[in-house]
Amino acid sequence: MKISQRSQLPLKRGSLPQSAPLKNLPEVATQIRRDILEISYRARTGHVGSAFSIVDILVALYNGFLRFPLERPDHPDRDRFLLSKGHAVLALYVALAHRGFFRKEKLNEFVQDGSELAGHPEIQCVPGVEISSGSLGHGLSLGAGMAFAARLDKRPTRAVVLLSDGECNEGSIWEAIHFAGHHKLANLTAIVDYNKSQALGPTKDVLDLEPFADKWQSFGWAVAQVDGHDHQKMTALFKTLPLEKDKPTVIIAHTVMGKGVSFMEGDWTWHYHTPTEQHLNKGLEELNA
Amino acid sequence: MRNSFINAVEGQAERDSDIMFLTADLGFQMIESFAKRFPRQFLNVGIAEANMVGVAAGMALMGKLPICYTIATFMTMRTYEQVRNDVCLHEANVKIVGVGGGFGYSMYGPTHHPLEDMAIMRTLPEMVILSPIDPNQTAAAARAMLKHNGPVYLRLGKKGEPAIYTKEPRFQIGQGAVLKEGGDIAIISTGPITYEALKAAEILHQDGIELCVVALPTVKPLDVVLLDEIGRKIPYILTLEEGTIMGGFGSAIASYYLERGIHLKGFYRLGTPDRFVKRIGSADYLRGQFGLDGAGIARTASDMVSNRR
Numbered sequence: 001m002k003i004s005q006r007s008q009l010p011l012k013r014g015s016l017p018q019s020a021p022l023k024n025l026p027e028v029a030t031q032i033r034r035d036i037l038e039i040s041y042r043a044r045t046g047h048v049g050s051a052f053s054i055v056d057i058l059v060a061l062y063n064g065f066l067r068f069p070l071e072r073p074d075h076p077d078r079d080r081f082l083l084s085k086g087h088a089v090l091a092l093y094v095a096l097a098h099r100g101f102f103r104k105e106k107l108n109e110f111v112q113d114g115s116e117l118a119g120h121p122e123i124q125c126v127p128g129v130e131i132s133s134g135s136l137g138h139g140l141s142l143g144a145g146m147a148f149a150a151r152l153d154k155r156p157t158r159a160v161v162l163l164s165d166g167e168c169n170e171g172s173i174w175e176a177i178h179f180a181g182h183h184k185l186a187n188l189t190a191i192v193d194y195n196k197s198q199a200l201g202p203t204k205d206v207l208d209l210e211p212f213a214d215k216w217q218s219f220g221w222a223v224a225q226v227d228g229h230d231h232q233k234m235t236a237l238f239k240t241l242p243l244e245k246d247k248p249t250v251i252i253a254h255t256v257m258g259k260g261v262s263f264m265e266g267d268w269t270w271h272y273h274t275p276t277e278q279h280l281n282k283g284l285e286e287l288n289a
Numbered sequence: 290m291r292n293s294f295i296n297a298v299e300g301q302a303e304r305d306s307d308i309m310f311l312t313a314d315l316g317f318q319m320i321e322s323f324a325k326r327f328p329r330q331f332l333n334v335g336i337a338e339a340n341m342v343g344v345a346a347g348m349a350l351m352g353k354l355p356i357c358y359t360i361a362t363f364m365t366m367r368t369y370e371q372v373r374n375d376v377c378l379h380e381a382n383v384k385i386v387g388v389g390g391g392f393g394y395s396m397y398g399p400t401h402h403p404l405e406d407m408a409i410m411r412t413l414p415e416m417v418i419l420s421p422i423d424p425n426q427t428a429a430a431a432r433a434m435l436k437h438n439g440p441v442y443l444r445l446g447k448k449g450e451p452a453i454y455t456k457e458p459r460f461q462i463g464q465g466a467v468l469k470e471g472g473d474i475a476i477i478s479t480g481p482i483t484y485e486a487l488k489a490a491e492i493l494h495q496d497g498i499e500l501c502v503v504a505l506p507t508v509k510p511l512d513v514v515l516l517d518e519i520g521r522k523i524p525y526i527l528t529l530e531e532g533t534i535m536g537g538f539g540s541a542i543a544s545y546y547l548e549r550g551i552h553l554k555g556f557y558r559l560g561t562p563d564r565f566v567k568r569i570g571s572a573d574y575l576r577g578q579f580g581l582d583g584a585g586i587a588r589t590a591s592d593m594v595s596n597r598r
Binding site for chain 2: 147
């Protein structure tokens with residue numbers, strides 16, 4: 001689907017409806033985790049820990065914050081949510097299906113032969129997937145471009161980019177941070193899934209990001225830190241965006257790798273592991289409890 | 290060439306407020322007029338080419354028509370993955386414009402010699418590659434580029450390229466033209482170095498050899514109708530590009546003829562060899578060094594028809 005084409009932009013731009021908040025957030029988050037675990041077990045894919053890490057952020061984002069008319073997913077003024085850490089896409093697919101962007105049965109196609117649902121997302125493979133990602137370090141520039149264009153044309157669109165902490169090793173991320181700060185892109189929000197883990201070890205050992213908040217701040221960003229698993233706190237924080245009217249905002253979301261299942265929590269090796277039947281049963285048992 | 294380019298873009302920007310001109314801090318004494326006339330459509334992103342391409346793709350996904358501009362080395366090589374993923378994979382309507390293609394910045398040394406750009410841009414799905422042959426055609430190519438909905442790489446020379454067309458020619462993406470007829474040997478050329486092919490044709494004419502000069506200002510997609518016609522009619526073919534022979538324009542044509550089953554008596558790619566240019570000089574000097582000037586081309590052509598090559 002080529003929704004980037006200019007000819008498809010309607011001449012009249014209507015106001016965006018607010019999206020309805022979700023009910024029973026903890027239950028939604030648990031359901032999403034159950035689905036992720038089952039699907040990745042069946043598909044024999046990794047990145048489960050990375051997906052679990054962002055589930056609560058997604059739940060909070062789709063809890064009435066992001067504006068998207070479901071009946072018109074290509075609405076030109078919709079908010080753009082960009083999953084820059086594309087390896088966690090299973091969490092996004094499941095969250096979008098739960099939110100009604102597409103039917104849940106489609107999730108069974110994940111990474112199957114001939115499927116559109118790859119292990120890293122491709123633009124508009126399903127409604128709600130705004131960019132192709134997978135190579136780290138791309139999403140923030142794309143989001144900055146969207147925010148810049150929206151502001152120039154006085155459109156209500158906001159761009160929200162979810163980054164991984166390890167991804168912030170990439171120089172291109174810092175080019176984008178520099179650019180967005182300089183241009184005071186208040187309609188751009190970056191959320192960093194700060195689970196302190198990357199592929200081969202803890203971030204502090206591989207390439208330490210600290211003092212992380214200070215770095216963003218010195219590049220002209222407004223910084224908030226939040227518990228990335230606390231739906232209420234994140235929902236409340238999102239309502240206050242932008243934190244400052246002439247600055248982009250970064251939300252450093254403190255998270256736990258593999259959050260929700262005891263044997264994954266805080267273990268960076270779950271970036272790669274594929275769940276076994278034992279993992280599946282134990283995990284579902286914990287999530288059902 | 291860069292002036293014809295910017296003048297054409299300026300003309301279009303007046304009609305289309307979605308055109309955005311992005312530069313990575315390059316274009317001294319060229320972009321000033323555009324920047325002054327269209328401040329909302331001009332953006333110097335700073336010396337950060339990768340971010341420039343990502344930002345442009347984001348803009349395109351919002352319906353804008355961004356042009357990214359810097360020296361062709363930085364434009365295509367520093368940003369290769371951004372061009373691949375952010376532009377081509379998204380089918381984003383972004384125009385990648387590289388200036389100084391070949392030896393436009395000859396004296397500045399190998400970091401400023403874009404010789405591999407056509408080869409690497411060619412491998413990208415969705416990418417259209419334009420390499421106009423003179424300033425008049427550049428203006429037409431720039432307009433065609435803006436009209437095309439999708440990724441385009443436009444390879445420009447720098448400035449002072451001689452005119453081959455006396456006025457702006459009609460330009461259609463994917464279409465080449467025979468500039469000079471001749472039945473003994475043909476040269477298929479792209480970019481402003483085509484002027485050297487015309488010079489070679491004059492030299493060869495003195496020696497009784499008629500060189501057919503074909504210009505393909507679109508490197509991708511190739512004008513296969515014209516290639517078939519030339520290949521079936523003329524027994525010897527040379528290709529000419531101001532860039533490496535490794536995987537570039539000549540390689541594309543060689544592959545095409547081989548797979549098409551067109552049998553030639555002789556085929557040879559003129560371009561730069563598989564090594565960096567460490568002893569620099571003017572563009573004319575370097576062209577001469579690699580046999581890419583009129584005299585060098587005439588020599589190769591003459592050797593070919595007399596079976597000495």
